[in-house]
Amino acid sequence: MSIQDVIQEQVSSHQVVLYMKGSPQMPQCGFSAMAIQVLQALGVSQPFTVDVLQNPEIRQGIKEFANWPTIPQLYIKGEFVGGSDIMREMYQSGELKKLLEGVQAG
């Protein structure tokens, strides 16, 4: 299984996936911390997260997967939603709440 297949599998088998630096309890970067806070504020208390600092192959592979060079990255129902700026904007506008309606976390 290639790393791209591993990522595809992760984003397909969980409704909400956040690739981040660190864990939800101990984020290792301010942008990842904000991403977790946004999800928690919208009721996604335990999203499926992948700590890229623990997995260099995923850290590299995820940048190619979405053609997106930075982390965090949020996926909902297998679709790439955006990084931390976009999450914040969509949180403020209410779009992210809408997108998460009917989504089961985990």
Next chain:
Amino acid sequence: MTTPESIRKGIEGGLDCKHIEVAGDGQHFEAVIVSAAFAGKSRVQRHQLVYAVLGERMREEIHALSMRTLTPEEWGG
């Protein structure tokens, strides 16, 4: 060291900007970018456009670039 000025020039070099502001401390940068090229594009596509213009610099020099990407209409409105 990477400066806000060099990032601004890099973006302007590949993207026709009506307005651009970049601030930052050498590690983390924030940009407001206004370009007609963003019209009809999603937020993700807009950011990808800027990342593409910055190319390898995004991987090598720039740890974090926070962006607001607006069309001239959105900026004015």
